[in-house]
Amino acid sequence: MIQIFDYDALDYIQETKQCFTSNTIDLLSDNQKAQALKSLELKSLKKSNGGTSNLPVEFEDLISAVSNADFENSEKLIFFLLESYNFLDDELLSCKKIDNSLDEILKESEPILQHRELIVLKSFMQTMKASSRFWFPIELGGIGVGYEHIVKMNKTNKSDRPWYANALISDCCSMGIGMVGVAVAGALGPVGWTALAIAAGEAIASSGIGAAI
Numbered sequence: 001m002i003q004i005f006d007y008d009a010l011d012y013i014q015e016t017k018q019c020f021t022s023n024t025i026d027l028l029s030d031n032q033k034a035q036a037l038k039s040l041e042l043k044s045l046k047k048s049n050g051g052t053s054n055l056p057v058e059f060e061d062l063i064s065a066v067s068n069a070d071f072e073n074s075e076k077l078i079f080f081l082l083e084s085y086n087f088l089d090d091e092l093l094s095c096k097k098i099d100n101s102l103d104e105i106l107k108e109s110e111p112i113l114q115h116r117e118l119i120v121l122k123s124f125m126q127t128m129k130a131s132s133r134f135w136f137p138i139e140l141g142g143i144g145v146g147y148e149h150i151v152k153m154n155k156t157n158k159s160d161r162p163w164y165a166n167a168l169i170s171d172c173c174s175m176g177i178g179m180v181g182v183a184v185a186g187a188l189g190p191v192g193w194t195a196l197a198i199a200a201g202e203a204i205a206s207s208g209i210g211a212a213i
Helices: 012-022 030-047 059-068 074-089 095-109 115-135 145-153 165-185 190-212
Strands: none
Touching: 012 030, 012 190, 030 190, 059 074, 059 165, 074 095, 074 115, 074 165, 095 115, 115 145, 115 165, 115 190, 145 190, 165 190
16 A cells, blocks of 8 residues: 555545555455445544544544443453553553563463453454554664655654554554454354454554554
């Protein structure tokens, strides 16, 4: 998507959507890409109370999805998700620190959470690990591609956490929400695999929109 991105575009959010739609993504059909974008648009409309903003998926959306699911240990799952999320405020954040922190949290959670709940937590964690390598600068353990993309867009963010982490947050939270649906379905049958593909597509699109914003 980044390879075909037009940095002269007037609207980076629309350009991100266009690159997502026109790019070939393995195991993701054109119809599934359209469904992923539609799902994001519906969430944006809901969060903006009927407006037309293109808000990326946020951590609060993931917590809401978990709270509304029928997990037996939803409060404990939310606790471990919060643990995984809160350390992103660390000014010394790096890919290695993310890996080590998430591994420790997973060890703590595995004896406590049930299989369906671990599907959500592990999906959130693994997406965060992989996404951090894409979006983070080389000196922090990333490959630098996503970081350079945001630099080229000349976007900065004055939030407490490093501004390049916003795309990472949109990515792993969107994947986590998608996996709530897969976990609630109970099994990765034909319907589950389709839901998983759409969840992955939504995470990709949300991640790019998070970077643009």
